[in-house]
Amino acid sequence: xxxxxxxxxxxxxxxxxxxxxxxxxxxxxxxxxxxxxxxxxxxxxxxxxxxxxxxxxxxxxxxxxxxxxxxxxxxxxxxxxxxxxxxxxxxxxxxxxxxxxxxxxxxxxxxxxxxxxxxxxxxxxxxxxxxxxxxxxxxxxxxxxxxxxxxxxxxxxxxxxxxxxxxxxxxxxxxxxxxxxxxxxxxxxxxxxxxxxxxxxxxxxxxxxxxxxxxxxxxxxxxxxxxxxxxxxxxxxxxxxxxxxxxxxxxxxxxxxxxxxxxxxxxxxxxxxxxxxxxxxxxxxxxxxxxxxxxxxxxxxxxxxxxxxxxxxxxxxxxxxxxxxxxxxxxxxxxxxxxxxxxxxxxxxxxxxxxxxxxxxxxxxxxxxxxxxxxxxxxxxxxxxxx
Amino acid sequence: xxxxxxxxxxxxxxxxxxxxxxxxxxxxxxxxxxxxxxxxxxxxxxxxxxxxxxxxxxxxxxxxxxxxxxxxxxxxxxxxxxxxxxxxxxxxxxxxxxxxxxxx
Numbered sequence: 001x002x003x004x005x006x007x008x009x010x011x012x013x014x015x016x017x018x019x020x021x022x023x024x025x026x027x028x029x030x031x032x033x034x035x036x037x038x039x040x041x042x043x044x045x046x047x048x049x050x051x052x053x054x055x056x057x058x059x060x061x062x063x064x065x066x067x068x069x070x071x072x073x074x075x076x077x078x079x080x081x082x083x084x085x086x087x088x089x090x091x092x093x094x095x096x097x098x099x100x101x102x103x104x105x106x107x108x109x110x111x112x113x114x115x116x117x118x119x120x121x122x123x124x125x126x127x128x129x130x131x132x133x134x135x136x137x138x139x140x141x142x143x144x145x146x147x148x149x150x151x152x153x154x155x156x157x158x159x160x161x162x163x164x165x166x167x168x169x170x171x172x173x174x175x176x177x178x179x180x181x182x183x184x185x186x187x188x189x190x191x192x193x194x195x196x197x198x199x200x201x202x203x204x205x206x207x208x209x210x211x212x213x214x215x216x217x218x219x220x221x222x223x224x225x226x227x228x229x230x231x232x233x234x235x236x237x238x239x240x241x242x243x244x245x246x247x248x249x250x251x252x253x254x255x256x257x258x259x260x261x262x263x264x265x266x267x268x269x270x271x272x273x274x275x276x277x278x279x280x281x282x283x284x285x286x287x288x289x290x291x292x293x294x295x296x297x298x299x300x301x302x303x304x305x306x307x308x309x310x311x312x313x314x315x316x317x318x319x320x321x322x323x324x325x326x327x328x329x330x331x332x333x334x335x336x337x338x339x340x341x342x343x344x345x346x347x348x349x350x351x352x353x354x355x356x357x358x359x360x361x362x363x364x365x366x367x368x369x370x371x372x373x374x375x376x377x378x379x380x381x382x383x384x385x386x387x
Numbered sequence: 388x389x390x391x392x393x394x395x396x397x398x399x400x401x402x403x404x405x406x407x408x409x410x411x412x413x414x415x416x417x418x419x420x421x422x423x424x425x426x427x428x429x430x431x432x433x434x435x436x437x438x439x440x441x442x443x444x445x446x447x448x449x450x451x452x453x454x455x456x457x458x459x460x461x462x463x464x465x466x467x468x469x470x471x472x473x474x475x476x477x478x479x480x481x482x483x484x485x486x487x488x489x490x491x
Contacts, residue, residue: 104417104451111450112443115484126457127450131480 009048017044063333070326074319081315088308095302102295109288117281132277136270143266150259157252164245171238178231185224192217389415392423399423400466400490402434407445416445420452429461432488435472446479453485464488 021037028036111127113119118130129137192213199210389405389412401423407416423431433449435441453463464486468476476482 108447108451111454112447114454115450126454127484134480134483 009052012048012051013044016047017041020044060333063329066329067326067333070322070329074322074326077315077319077322081312081319084308084315085312088305092302092305095298095305099295099298099302102291102298106288106291106295109284109291113281113284113288117277117284119281119285136274139270143263143270146266147263150263154252154256154259157248157255161245161248161252164241164248168238168241168245171234171241175231175234175238178227178234181227182224182231185220185227188220188223189217192220390419392419395490398430398432398488398490399428400432400434402436403438403441406438406440407448408440408442409444413444413448417448417451420448424452424455424459429456429459431456431461431463432466432490433463433485434466434490435468436466439471441472441475446481449481449485462486466490 017040021040024036024040025033027033110119114125114130115127116131118133119125192215195213195216196210199206199213202209389403389407391402391404393400393402401419405412407413420431431452449463456463465476465488467487467489468482473482476485
């Protein structure tokens with residue numbers, strides 16, 4: 001920079017004063033040219049000095065502005081970093097709570113599902129046989145009991161039909177007996193008639209015997225009438241029992257078919273119920289897995305948020321650069337014999353340099369990609385190009 | 388306070404004073420059980436003598452911690468049940484899972 005500055009001064013002096021003075025010496029004689037050349041050299045030198053002074057003052061103005069603004073930028077960066085860290089911590093805390101509740105909810109759901117529905121992968125669960133399995137077992141027992149009752153009712157119906165058939169047989173027996181009694185009554189009647197004829201042939205001696213023969217005929221007639229009455233009743237009973245047997249036979253057949261159908265429907269419904277429960281169990285398992293996936297994703301997001309610390313470190317780095325830059329400006333201003341603003345301090349550099357991350361699981365510092373020029377603190381003013 | 392805790396030898400008796408029927412009471416129960424679990428207690432007896440109703444908000448938590456305590460070698464039991472709580476436990480067959488412990 002100093003070489004450039006000197007070259008610039010020499011060039012300005014050469015172009016603005018020396019060359020015109022030489023030109024005067026060339027075109028005029030020496031007595032006339034010397035004073036003119038001297039005046040031109042003096043004016044040129046004065047012009048260069050004034051120009052240089054103006055440039056220095058402008059430079060100093062820029063430096064002063066930089067020294068005033070850059071600490072404010074550094075302070076703003078510090079606040080941005082603090083705010084960012086605070087908000088990130090709050091978000092991480094909220095996400096942590098969500099993850100915790102999600103895990104507990106998932107655990108509770110898993111316990112409830114395992115107890116009530118069961119889990120294929122947890123046959124040796126601490127809950128033992130699931131509530132649903134116990135219920136299914138109980139219902140299957142009830143269904144078996146109902147089936148046994150159906151069988152029993154069917155058997156009873158068959159027994160009843162069998163008994164009716166037996167009763168019908170007995171009625172037929174009575175009917176046969178009545179027929180026999182009727183035959184006997186007829187024969188007795190014939191016998192009484194023969195006895196009456198024989199009594200009439202015996203004359204007066206046979207009169208009393210004729211009375212007995214009449215009584216025998218009367219009794220035979222009454223027996224015949226009773227037998228006819230029993231026969232009618234037996235026939236009526238037989239007809240009624242036959243009708244009842246036929247009706248019962250049809251009803252038993254229908255009842256048996258209905259019971260078999262009902263048992264089949266119950267079993268079908270029960271199988272579908274078990275299948276539905278299996279589907280529900282699968283659906284709950286999928287839901288639980290989704291729940292766990294969401295939980296993992298939130299955990300991932302929390303970890304990602306912790307990388308926000310890298311941004312904080314980046315801000316720290318930029319702030320350090322800004323403060324170092326400010327320090328350089330101050331030094332430049334001091335070297336030029338000008339005063340610098342009082343607020344330009346170097347405390348921020350130390351603060352940011354020693355500042356540690358407040359975030360949990362902070363990552364190591366990363367390479368800075370700051371757009372500001374990298375300034376080493378041990379460099380001298382001449383090694384730095386400001387303008 | 389929906390529950391109170393007192394210790395009887397190695398057992399912790401958790402007595403309920405409010406029905407567990409909503410999210411607030413369910414979360415409060417979870418918090419108490421979580422504290423007992425975290426403090427390393429192994430035997431917890433749930434005493435439902437002071438309440439008349441518990442629904443899924445409470446049952447889920449009890450099952451969750453029943454499993455947790457069992458996994459660390461502890462266990463949860465219940466004080467003798469009466470009335471509607473007994474009916475609920477019988478309906479849900481929890482009486483076959485959680486043993487009864489007479490601590491009165």
